[in-house]
Amino acid sequence: MKGRNRRKKGLLAAICALTLLFAAFSFWLPSFVMTGKRQTLEEAFAWQSERYDTSFYETLEKTDYTVRGFEDYELHVELLKNPLPTDRYLILSHGYTDNRMGSLKYVPMYLELGFNCVIYDLRGHGENAPTFTTYGVREGLDLKCLTEDTRARYPELSVLGLHGESLGAATTITALKYRPEVDFAVADCGFADIENVLREGYRNAHAPVFLVDVADFTGRLRYHYSLKEMRPIDSLDGNTVPILFIHGAEDRFILPENSEKMAARTKGYSEVRLIPKAGHAESVLTAPDEYRAYVEQFLEKVNTGDGTA
Numbered sequence: 001m002k003g004r005n006r007r008k009k010g011l012l013a014a015i016c017a018l019t020l021l022f023a024a025f026s027f028w029l030p031s032f033v034m035t036g037k038r039q040t041l042e043e044a045f046a047w048q049s050e051r052y053d054t055s056f057y058e059t060l061e062k063t064d065y066t067v068r069g070f071e072d073y074e075l076h077v078e079l080l081k082n083p084l085p086t087d088r089y090l091i092l093s094h095g096y097t098d099n100r101m102g103s104l105k106y107v108p109m110y111l112e113l114g115f116n117c118v119i120y121d122l123r124g125h126g127e128n129a130p131t132f133t134t135y136g137v138r139e140g141l142d143l144k145c146l147t148e149d150t151r152a153r154y155p156e157l158s159v160l161g162l163h164g165e166s167l168g169a170a171t172t173i174t175a176l177k178y179r180p181e182v183d184f185a186v187a188d189c190g191f192a193d194i195e196n197v198l199r200e201g202y203r204n205a206h207a208p209v210f211l212v213d214v215a216d217f218t219g220r221l222r223y224h225y226s227l228k229e230m231r232p233i234d235s236l237d238g239n240t241v242p243i244l245f246i247h248g249a250e251d252r253f254i255l256p257e258n259s260e261k262m263a264a265r266t267k268g269y270s271e272v273r274l275i276p277k278a279g280h281a282e283s284v285l286t287a288p289d290e291y292r293a294y295v296e297q298f299l300e301k302v303n304t305g306d307g308t309a
Helices: 002-034 041-049 100-112 137-153 167-178 194-204 211-223 257-265 288-304
Strands: 061-068 074-081 088-093 116-120 159-165 184-188 243-248 270-275
Touching: 002 211, 041 100, 061 137, 074 100, 074 137, 088 100, 088 137, 088 167, 100 116, 100 159, 100 288, 116 137, 137 159, 137 167, 159 167, 167 184, 184 288, 194 211, 243 257, 243 288, 257 270, 270 288
Parallel strands: 088 116, 088 159, 159 184, 184 243, 243 270
Antiparallel strands: 061 074, 074 116
């Protein structure tokens, strides 16, 4: 009898320990999803420099400043002035765990197309104060504030566009919900909703997909935001801003169907361009000439009025 009681107590203790471990894991999980390790500016610039020529950056006239975003959050911003006078401006948004240095791969193209480039650190990234990511929710409101600041700061501005990569693309799309005064948007490898990305990632890692639901529940408790409500696609129902969606055809992290679904959802003009052999956020490096041609053709349509619904 005593041996049986000891076994019962041992089993009960093991169950309690496992329950506590799962609870701790469950409360840690949303921080893993929403507060991944961020790169420093130096790390990001070094990564970029290993993959393409970044020497142009040092030659540009640059102006650093800060802008107050959603709920007065401070964003670190940098203007890269076009060597040739222009009144056209573009705001570029980078990907998750990256920073404004991650936007540099697109800058030469837009300089050649006649834009001044505004690059910035998304909240919780780069030089900004640490905080969690909401996959477009707060970030989209930040970008809306930045578009307003850009128009006020540069009164000569005649054209204002947006370009985003991955999380930056989701931020760009989500910002359209708030009807910013912009002329066009380019969304590279963005997600329609973060839930499908997480579920696909867990399946590929052979991890239980229900952990997405666990992270959503505990994320609501910890951060007061739901992963299932982080849906850039829902911002497009009333959107009339022309959008060019670009996606690597071999992207297995954020599947190309995300861009296709968003293009079908927007009320305004849209195009979808898939880049063969390109993985996630690799399109402009894989096929730079093709990439530029797609953007240039899209801008011509927008400028001539052909890029309308």
